[in-house]
Amino acid sequence: MKTALVGVTGYGGMVLYQLLQQHPAVTEINLYGHSQTTDQPLSEAVPMFGISATAMIHPYDVATIMAANDVVFFATSAGVTSQVAAPFIAAGFPVIDLSGDYRLKQPATYEKWYHKPAAPQAALDAAYYGLAEFGQVGSAKYVANPGCYATATLLGLAPLAQNDLIQPDSIVVDAKSGTSGAGKKLATSTHFSQTNENLQLYKVDQHQHIPEIMQQLQAWNPEIPAIEFTTTLIPVTRGIMSTIYAKVKPGTTAEQLVAAFETTYQHADFVRFGATLPMLKQVQGTNFCDLGLQYNPVTHNVTVVSVIDNLIKGAGGQAIQNLNQMFGLDAAAGLPTHVIMP
Amino acid sequence: MKTALVGVTGYGGMVLYQLLQQHPAVTEINLYGHSQTTDQPLSEAVPMFGISATAMIHPYDVATIMAANDVVFFATSAGVTSQVAAPFIAAGFPVIDLSGDYRLKQPATYEKWYHKPAAPQAALDAAYYGLAEFGQVGSAKYVANPGCYATATLLGLAPLAQNDLIQPDSIVVDAKSGTSGAGKKLATSTHFSQTNENLQLYKVDQHQHIPEIMQQLQAWNPEIPAIEFTTTLIPVTRGIMSTIYAKVKPGTTAEQLVAAFETTYQHADFVRFGATLPMLKQVQGTNFCDLGLQYNPVTHNVTVVSVIDNLIKGAGGQAIQNLNQMFGLDAAAGLPTHVIMP
Amino acid sequence: MKTALVGVTGYGGMVLYQLLQQHPAVTEINLYGHSQTTDQPLSEAVPMFGISATAMIHPYDVATIMAANDVVFFATSAGVTSQVAAPFIAAGFPVIDLSGDYRLKQPATYEKWYHKPAAPQAALDAAYYGLAEFGQVGSAKYVANPGCYATATLLGLAPLAQNDLIQPDSIVVDAKSGTSGAGKKLATSTHFSQTNENLQLYKVDQHQHIPEIMQQLQAWNPEIPAIEFTTTLIPVTRGIMSTIYAKVKPGTTAEQLVAAFETTYQHADFVRFGATLPMLKQVQGTNFCDLGLQYNPVTHNVTVVSVIDNLIKGAGGQAIQNLNQMFGLDAAAGLPTHVIMP
Amino acid sequence: MKTALVGVTGYGGMVLYQLLQQHPAVTEINLYGHSQTTDQPLSEAVPMFGISATAMIHPYDVATIMAANDVVFFATSAGVTSQVAAPFIAAGFPVIDLSGDYRLKQPATYEKWYHKPAAPQAALDAAYYGLAEFGQVGSAKYVANPGCYATATLLGLAPLAQNDLIQPDSIVVDAKSGTSGAGKKLATSTHFSQTNENLQLYKVDQHQHIPEIMQQLQAWNPEIPAIEFTTTLIPVTRGIMSTIYAKVKPGTTAEQLVAAFETTYQHADFVRFGATLPMLKQVQGTNFCDLGLQYNPVTHNVTVVSVIDNLIKGAGGQAIQNLNQMFGLDAAAGLPTHVIMP
Incomplete structure (x- = not known):
């Protein structure tokens, strides 16, 4: 070819x-x-x-x-x-x-x-x-x-949205990205002396990947009205971590959450759902999206962690x-x- | 003395x-x-x-x-x-x-x-x-x-909790910490080759600062039942950023949120509430806690960012x-x- | 196989x-x-x-x-x-x-x-x-x-030693290494809070790769009596840079130096000698050793820079x-x- | 005032x-x-x-x-x-x-x-x-x-040059600097995605601090004809390490070298000469120049390490x-x- x-x-x-x-x-x-x-x-x-x-x-x-x-x-x-x-x-x-x-x-x-x-x-x-x-x-x-943020976030939300497991207005996404996502263009926020030893939020509620995520989420589950989505620039070159929070629907169990992820990705070559929350480093250089979740019975919140190499x-x-x-x-x-x- | x-x-x-x-x-x-x-x-x-x-x-x-x-x-x-x-x-x-x-x-x-x-x-x-x-x-x-996480988180939540501005069961805290918080003790998670270029969650829903935060929050506002609280280790030596999410109560305006922060900290020597979301670097080496907020009228969520030098x-x-x-x-x-x- | x-x-x-x-x-x-x-x-x-x-x-x-x-x-x-x-x-x-x-x-x-x-x-x-x-x-x-240091250093010195272009007792090697060279074993020098934002010399004149380098150098050129060799740990995970200094023999020209490198490595698949001094990042993830040199007519010194991925x-x-x-x-x-x- | x-x-x-x-x-x-x-x-x-x-x-x-x-x-x-x-x-x-x-x-x-x-x-x-x-x-x-490089280098060379302890044409300085030395101006070499995990030489034999160092060195010891001086940009924000190499004059002992440093700086408030080679981190935030040396009896070379906070x-x-x-x-x-x- x-x-x-x-x-x-x-x-x-x-x-x-x-x-x-x-x-x-x-x-x-x-x-x-x-x-x-x-x-x-x-x-x-x-x-x-x-x-x-x-x-x-x-x-x-x-x-x-x-x-x-x-x-x-x-x-x-x-x-x-x-x-x-x-x-x-x-x-x-x-x-x-x-x-x-x-x-x-x-x-x-x-x-x-x-x-x-x-x-x-x-x-x-x-x-x-x-x-x-x-x-x-x-x-x-x-x-x-x-988009890179959309990929990490949608893969983390798909099992929840498609299976109607979460309260639709409760989604919060705290996404962290390395600097390569901002490209080669020089900017103060990616000047080493400023980026290093720093954390910087940017485009809060205004990132252009938000509508792309919403378009797909609503295709899966029209009840989802909106998501809260923030992006934080971290002193790392490559990778995105989307930490996703949502309240589960009443009666949803941890086992159901796990089962939804396992079922959704059982035939996926490049999405790995594991028993522990993934770290960013385990996907750098690969085409994998690694996922993990934790259910908190006190808050009825499920936390999903999704990591990818943003450039792959x-x-x-x-x-x-x-x-x-x-x-x-x-x-x-x-x-x-x-x-x-x- | x-x-x-x-x-x-x-x-x-x-x-x-x-x-x-x-x-x-x-x-x-x-x-x-x-x-x-x-x-x-x-x-x-x-x-x-x-x-x-x-x-x-x-x-x-x-x-x-x-x-x-x-x-x-x-x-x-x-x-x-x-x-x-x-x-x-x-x-x-x-x-x-x-x-x-x-x-x-x-x-x-x-x-x-x-x-x-x-x-x-x-x-x-x-x-x-x-x-x-x-x-x-x-x-x-x-x-x-x-504790360090408790300080950053409580200072960011105080105006909201004390003034009853948020839905009590909607609080999510995505806290990020540099490695000095983990001390001098050698560990795999703080071994340079593992920490560098990485993001690692730890003690999700199990960090020992959670009860300390809850004890104080409930003293301010007994209606708050629990918080969702995660901690992520970032490749930075010093500093904590607590990114705090909550749904505001119906009718609450952005102006009310800002006013609550301004009033709460008007006489505070070491809490600075500013018009922009703070970056971590602006407090390293100081006793300041810098705060900023953004209200999202689409999700009715308020995002508060709180940064401190964890060791000061x-x-x-x-x-x-x-x-x-x-x-x-x-x-x-x-x-x-x-x-x-x- | x-x-x-x-x-x-x-x-x-x-x-x-x-x-x-x-x-x-x-x-x-x-x-x-x-x-x-x-x-x-x-x-x-x-x-x-x-x-x-x-x-x-x-x-x-x-x-x-x-x-x-x-x-x-x-x-x-x-x-x-x-x-x-x-x-x-x-x-x-x-x-x-x-x-x-x-x-x-x-x-x-x-x-x-x-x-x-x-x-x-x-x-x-x-x-x-x-x-x-x-x-x-x-x-x-x-x-x-x-060894990793030996590889970077010998490939940088070979054309000079084999062609008898430098004063044999004038070699100084200032080698810099990322932390992966020190392995997985936990140590204070590779504890993130100590390694980050730091430069640490170690094993000066005592690194175990020194005799290996000398054994090979003397096989090429028995007149070389010894080398000065220091190692500095840098806040990078992967890679070695050997910066090599030597006085050239009287009458040696910059052109002769360049020609020696080009001839030596003309058929080498994995050694690239270029017109500019290489940076570390250009070899990470590869099997290349990239080399560059600069001749200083004032000091009669040749500086050779050799970079490799230490783990490849x-x-x-x-x-x-x-x-x-x-x-x-x-x-x-x-x-x-x-x-x-x- | x-x-x-x-x-x-x-x-x-x-x-x-x-x-x-x-x-x-x-x-x-x-x-x-x-x-x-x-x-x-x-x-x-x-x-x-x-x-x-x-x-x-x-x-x-x-x-x-x-x-x-x-x-x-x-x-x-x-x-x-x-x-x-x-x-x-x-x-x-x-x-x-x-x-x-x-x-x-x-x-x-x-x-x-x-x-x-x-x-x-x-x-x-x-x-x-x-x-x-x-x-x-x-x-x-x-x-x-x-200048910053001049300060670190001259303080490391002064006892050797003033006391005529080294062969005047043998000085090699391998200086490493953090990015703050390059200032706020945006540049590709200090773009985070390029600087991070990298080592970059720049201005080899052409740094504008070279003549300043030579002017002072020759005032101390007119026999010194020139120095070899390279600068390497490291992924650190603050600090300079000058690693200085020179052949000692025949008959010079390690004790004489140590004594020269101790005598030179015995009344200096901000130069500390210690028994071990200093690391960069021990001077960040201070006005100290920390010095250490090691004599190699095999090569007759003295290695002096000088560290400063470049901005202080x-x-x-x-x-x-x-x-x-x-x-x-x-x-x-x-x-x-x-x-x-x-």
Whole structure:
């Protein structure tokens, strides 16, 4: 399979490129830069790849991309993808899009949370939201790959929401993220002297992954009216931990909670539900989402802890899962399971 | 004033010693080691003090301590203080105790959460819980200095609980702590290769500061039945952030919430309530507890963020506040306000 | 190929196990624990592997290991391997040993630096020192895999020493290491609250890799009498940087220095010599040793910077290189080249 | 004493401001911003000071500064101070300058290393280089406060250079610095996702503190022709470690080396020479420079380790030492000795 990748210089693109290189069915990876006019060596654009990275990044050109590839990945920023993806949609050319531009079905919702113009309604309708454990790409040609916070949070909430085990208005999500989620762009909040030895909340109640989470949650359980969702930047490079709190419905037992998780994920290759609460480190470098829960009989609260590598399960890894579905490959093909440790 | 300090070799004791050295009313600091039989140079017991630390640590002896000092601080572990403090209580000698041994009024509660024998009921009755912003030591001779998590959490909840602004069964506390809270004792969870780049939950629903928080909350507002309380170890040395969530009572406005915090702390020297959510770094090295809040009109949730330096406001600094109250000194005497930055 | 691994629970063993799992020629990996008496699940012995690690660790038994495997890896500690390896040596069974027990040819040298009894002289004579870029295992049956500091330092010094470009008594090596080099064993120097925000020198002039480096350097250039070698523990989990200083011989030019490095490593798969000084991060997760140099015409000093992932190129990765040589496999088989980034 | 501080918003200025607040002889601190046109609240310019920082930063005006203050501190960048300091020099008004603009006596040297126009020769001649342990400000009115790397390195080399104990062309300095030395300015090298888990060399053989070190070293010992000096950025916020290597002169003993350090610093309040090599953490937050040495009889090399807090002893703390000298105050007045620990 020949694959195109637009946007290899961002953190998400870098990691996706590495994953594609390890994929057994991918024979060719062609790199394109949205704002480039001439070829540029990858080793120059991303020095951290080292001098052994001899690939070239080519200028972005729709016709060239379609002619030379079977599928295109967009690892471009929100607001950029929707400006360049139209010809692919029109042509029915396979696209896997890591940006947030086609995840929300309502243009007004997108514009409210992203503060940018939305893609056309018809394109939004055609896009498939690729939360890999809950659906199949099928014949869809445009996959909107879920956001990192959304992935960690939805996988932690799915068994509760789908099985109607919690009080719908009681969900609180305290999500913690490493700095790679904020990308390469320099900012005061990610300046080492400020980030190190610090904890910083940001975008409280305003994170753009909130509507994406709500859209999916309500598809599962329309009674859920809203969630409380905060994000805290931690002095770690990679990973997200979503700590999820909810009151269980009267009569719900700890055993029912555990059973719901076990049943939901019994056939999932990349979601592991264990007897202990997971730590962040056990998923770094992998496509796993690790889950654990604890029920508190005093407060009738269930605490679910969900950890992922934001750049793999929360981005490029899930994109590969969607690629595998789209082309009928083995579900686990090309996906990393070896944790970075220590 | 002549002061005794038992337990200078732990992190809490080290920092308290530094604070005592800077206190204008303290003329003498005598160090004692609970398990020592001969004098030991401080520079040897705590190399990080450097060779200029020429003080000696003396063997622990009740009569000597009483004869040579006006007050004794215990920076010993839970379970140790209650074994050695009885003669001081009997004599009515002033004690400020940083351990958890005399914070809880019910021996059974102590034994349930600490898994150790409790102090006698009479001694527990006589002890004063020294949450510095909410009371005065007065004529009490035995001050139980609050725990670090309890301090951050109670200061964040006080205006809400006292003014009856929240639904009593809706409180969720997601507390994050640096590693110094776990002390000098070596453990896998604080081994650098494991702690670094990691987030680890521990003692979920089982942290021994939970009953201390509940005891005080119910004194303020008996309707509060319980709280959900989790603790996450973060790769930072110093500091605690308590992120507190609660549903407000119907009709409560954002303005009322802000007003409650402003009123509660208008005369507090060391609690700062600001317009933005605080970051952890802005209190490291100080005795401040910084607070901020955000009201979410969609979920009717109020999020309160409370940050402290666990070893100062959460331990030695608050102990100094209690010293100042006990001896009628200026409330801010000897307390650090200069943040470590960057 | 069927492989045995003794000592999977240490950091070196964990990473070697992951590498063996990715090796295309390895069909079976059997785990053995030196001090175990019954089977133990890997997921229990090393929780960070996660619940998907279903392998078992078996009790150590020489006959079983020989019967069931084609080669055995020892990831056991110095002093342990020499106690258990004798039967394998006697039988001519293939061994790759990651400990320091068979690296030094002189028993007295081993005993001086390791403070333990040395292996017998005959066994030391038979062992092959497997610095992968400088030799071939050939018919040797016992490979002593080089130490991490030795690997980084020797690869940086080889072109200078072999080509006689530097004043032999002028070598200074300032090596920096992350904490994983110190292993899982708890220690004050690797307690997070002490390691974090700190730099700590240790074993100055006394590190046990010094004699190993000298033995190889003198094989290349007998005029080198000694090196100055310090080690500093840095608040990073993985990686070693060796910063190497030496005075060049009169008349040596920058061009000659560069040419020596380029020539030496022109056919090396895993040593990359670049135009800029490498940073540590560019090799984490890979088997690369990245090198760069700068010549100072004012001081006539050449500075060489050598970076490796201590657990891969400095341990398990080089062990795989030696496996590949031993069994005539492709030199790069099973070796990781994808950097962990960001 | 009334003091003016120009440049409080940089890291150096922030810390100097805190030190001045703690100085017993300083009754007034007036803040000025070089590029400001109206008053600005300090809490707004430097949010990390918190809302309790009620001071104002005033626009920069020479006449106002002279009229309202007894001394002015410049915590402005190199290239800025020399543009604004002339009127103060002309008036003989006391200045303590933390920039590098007046440290070098030769304009050509400044221009070569700083890539900016130098101050006039007469002004350079009049400036006093304030390495606090080696001289007295006396009647000088313009103090050029030494650089951070220069301070750590010169204090480590002084006993060796002054007593002629080392081979003059053999000095190698491997200096490591935390990120605060690079200031608040955003840069890729200090972006958390790049700095964390990394070691990065920068400005090898080109750091602007090299000529300052050489100027002072040659004043002590004209035989020293040059030094090899590298700088490595480490994932730590505060502190510098200079590891210094040199060959001793034939016949020099370890005892002579130790004696030279002990004699040199026997009356120094802020240089501590100890029996063990210091770690970085033991000086953070203090004005101490801690030194240790080890002699290697095999290589005839002496290794000196020198650690400082770059923002205190390497900047604001030494500025206070110079203030104390200039105004005849107690040498230790206002200087912090309490280490940040853990």
